[in-house]
Amino acid sequence: MDVIAAQLVNGVSYGMLLFVITCGLSLVFGILGVLNLAHGSLYMIGAYVAYTMTSQWFENFWLALIVAPLVVAVLSLAIELILLRPTYHLGHLSQVLLTFGLAYVIHDVTSMIWGSDVLSIPLPPPLSETLHLWNQDFPAYRLFVVAAGVVLAFCLWFVQEKTRWGAIIRAGLSDKEMINALGVNIKLVFTAVFLAGGYLAGVGGVIASPILGLYPSMEFQTLILALVVLVVGGLGSIAGTFVASLVVGIVETFGRFLVPELSLFLVFGLMVVILICKPDGLLGKQVVRH
Amino acid sequence: MNKRMFISAAAILLLAAAPFLFSLFYLNLLAEILILAIFALSLNVLVGYTGLVSLGHAAFFGIGAYASALLSKEWSPQFLVTMLASLLIAAIAAAIIGLFCVRVNGFYFLMLTLAFSQMIYSFVHQSTTLTGGSNGLSGLPSPVFGTLDLSHPVFLYYVILLVFIVMYIVLSLMVKSPFGHVLIGIRENEMRMKAIGYNTTLYKYAAFIIAGAIGGVSGALYSTFNGFVSPNDVYWTMSGSVLIMVLIGGAGTMIGPVLGAAFIVVLETIVSSYTTMWTLIIGGVFILFVVFIPQGIVGFGRALTKPSANRLSFSRKAKALVKKEANQ
Numbered sequence: 001m002d003v004i005a006a007q008l009v010n011g012v013s014y015g016m017l018l019f020v021i022t023c024g025l026s027l028v029f030g031i032l033g034v035l036n037l038a039h040g041s042l043y044m045i046g047a048y049v050a051y052t053m054t055s056q057w058f059e060n061f062w063l064a065l066i067v068a069p070l071v072v073a074v075l076s077l078a079i080e081l082i083l084l085r086p087t088y089h090l091g092h093l094s095q096v097l098l099t100f101g102l103a104y105v106i107h108d109v110t111s112m113i114w115g116s117d118v119l120s121i122p123l124p125p126p127l128s129e130t131l132h133l134w135n136q137d138f139p140a141y142r143l144f145v146v147a148a149g150v151v152l153a154f155c156l157w158f159v160q161e162k163t164r165w166g167a168i169i170r171a172g173l174s175d176k177e178m179i180n181a182l183g184v185n186i187k188l189v190f191t192a193v194f195l196a197g198g199y200l201a202g203v204g205g206v207i208a209s210p211i212l213g214l215y216p217s218m219e220f221q222t223l224i225l226a227l228v229v230l231v232v233g234g235l236g237s238i239a240g241t242f243v244a245s246l247v248v249g250i251v252e253t254f255g256r257f258l259v260p261e262l263s264l265f266l267v268f269g270l271m272v273v274i275l276i277c278k279p280d281g282l283l284g285k286q287v288v289r290h
Numbered sequence: 291m292n293k294r295m296f297i298s299a300a301a302i303l304l305l306a307a308a309p310f311l312f313s314l315f316y317l318n319l320l321a322e323i324l325i326l327a328i329f330a331l332s333l334n335v336l337v338g339y340t341g342l343v344s345l346g347h348a349a350f351f352g353i354g355a356y357a358s359a360l361l362s363k364e365w366s367p368q369f370l371v372t373m374l375a376s377l378l379i380a381a382i383a384a385a386i387i388g389l390f391c392v393r394v395n396g397f398y399f400l401m402l403t404l405a406f407s408q409m410i411y412s413f414v415h416q417s418t419t420l421t422g423g424s425n426g427l428s429g430l431p432s433p434v435f436g437t438l439d440l441s442h443p444v445f446l447y448y449v450i451l452l453v454f455i456v457m458y459i460v461l462s463l464m465v466k467s468p469f470g471h472v473l474i475g476i477r478e479n480e481m482r483m484k485a486i487g488y489n490t491t492l493y494k495y496a497a498f499i500i501a502g503a504i505g506g507v508s509g510a511l512y513s514t515f516n517g518f519v520s521p522n523d524v525y526w527t528m529s530g531s532v533l534i535m536v537l538i539g540g541a542g543t544m545i546g547p548v549l550g551a552a553f554i555v556v557l558e559t560i561v562s563s564y565t566t567m568w569t570l571i572i573g574g575v576f577i578l579f580v581v582f583i584p585q586g587i588v589g590f591g592r593a594l595t596k597p598s599a600n601r602l603s604f605s606r607k608a609k610a611l612v613k614k615e616a617n618q
Contacts, residue, residue: 029397035397035400035401083577086581087580087581090580090581090584092397093343093396094580094584096343096397096400097533097537097576097580098577098580098581100345100530100533100576101534101573101574101576101577101580102573102577103573104530104569104570104572104573104576105569105570105573105574105577107569107570107573108567108568108569108570108573109570112567112570220408220526224404224405224408227401227404227405228405230401231398231401231402231405261416264408264409264412265409265413268405268406268409271402271405272390275390275393275394275398275402276390276393
């Protein structure tokens with residue numbers, strides 16, 4: 001029983017990690033209609049920048065958690081302005097291919113800067129302890145990840161549902177032309193959302209790095225898990241992404257615990273089942289047919 | 291039409307004469323181009339003709355490569371046997387994966403194909419007993435054709451060339467057949483094809499299986515040609531590279547993917563003697579193509595050689611007409 005509880009906590013924390021990573025992707029996909037295949041790359045840059053900050057500049061994880069995502073956000077602002085904004089007329093598919101080309105470029109640039117060794121960020125001091133709860137030892141950092149995921153989910157929900165910006169974003173999600181006609185600068189919204197998506201990718205990178213480590217090709221492993229979450233949760237729904245992250249996290253963790261060789265297959269199998277039973281995802285809206 | 295036949299005949303003759311014209315290095319380069327061209331052509335059935343952008347086509351390339359490697363190692367190095375078996379195995383895999391993938395469209399298709407290919411990659415990577423894990427399989431026996439030993443590069447080249455020509459002709463015929471026209475119809479407007487009464491899902495499924503099977507053949511050729519397979523052949527970079535080949539060459543044309551494969555292989559050979567940053571170069575080149583030459587090399591060439599097709603020359607023509615009228 002205790003073992004199951006421990007695995008459950010691990011699963012939930014892993015799920016929240018997935019949520020932090022995926023929510024930016026989901027947001028960008030929902031509003032811009034562009035599946036950002038460079039999202040994993042932005043995540044990776046966040047992790048590597050945090051690594052440089054904690055190991056060379058200042059040894060403070062929390063400062064890195066604030067600064068590194070901002071660096072990624074500035075980078076994604078540049079990407080939006082230089083690469084995506086002039087190419088909206090090419091259509092979504094071409095833009096997805098652009099982000100794919102970008103993922104290639106970033107892959108080499110990061111390995112040029114940080115090398116191809118496996119790196120890791122030590123756990124920040126107050127959270128490197130273990131907490132003793134219900135006769136079980138829990139790594140405090142995992143509980144922090146859970147808290148971070150819940151707080152982030154709440155913030156996203158609050159912004160989307162309760163603020164003017166959120167209203168614009170929701171309106172943009174359902175009808176871009178109309179919101180444009182109503183006098184909202186939709187291009188500005190796109191830029192802001194892409195910036196936010198990059199910021200969230202950076203946050204995900206920093207939070208995940210003490211657990212998952214840093215290595216070349218980490219971006220695509222992450223991207224693929226994020227895509228699974230996106231498909232399971234459904235398009236453009238933060239709530240769907242949240243639920244899907246939890247489900248995928250728990251399935252993956254229990255899978256790794258019970259049948260180590262098959263854990264990845266379980267996750268993909270889950271995705272396949274969802275796609276067959278509910279093609280629009282757990283909580284997704286009607287998929288916009290291409 | 292005659293001109294086109296003449297060009298094809300000349301191209302085939304030139305390719306057939308290649309062993310007498312080029313050194314072994316260039317011959318091997320040409321063989322690699324032909325193999326990857328088959329791979330790109332198979333993906334083109336999906337991307338170019340059916341309008342389904344797959345980011346996991348390396349799955350079938352890898353399945354073909356590993357199937358051929360395992361069969362030649364464990365069973366028989368007979369070229370025809372390993373080829374046909376790889377084709378069959380890749381087709382079966384495509385039939386299973388396609389069952390899920392063709393149910394969805396657009397980005398969902400892209401994501402699903404990517405997910406499935408990563409699934410196969412992780413299997414290949416983890417299963418050390420069957421596939422050799424991250425080391426792959428090496429020391430494959432050289433292929434034999436009947437009693438003829440194909441270990442000589444020139445023989446192998448001719449076999450590859452033969453497979454390439456057969457695949458090119460088969461796919462050309464398929465594209466021009468009513469079946470191919472239905473696929474193009476799906477690319478242009480699936481809803482309308484459905485309304486006419488076509489079971490578009492079935493057609494997409496068939497296209498998926500054909501693409502997978504031919505992708506398997508190219509993978510089998512690749513492992514036979516190299517004498518080894520590694521998990522890299524199944525990795526997303528391979529799927530990405532072949533998609534880039536198709537799009538840079540010109541999706542939806544027959545010659546485009548071949549030119550794209552040649553372009554990428556030649557570029558890689560040139561670049562790799564200067565720098566290891568190959569991924570950076572290919573990514574950058576790809577971005578430039580998507581932004582500036584979205585129709586690919588073929589579309590670009592057509593715009594240059596047939597000036598009546600583009601707007602610029604139209605205005606030039608109009609100007610000439612105006613001048614003519616002014617003179618009269």
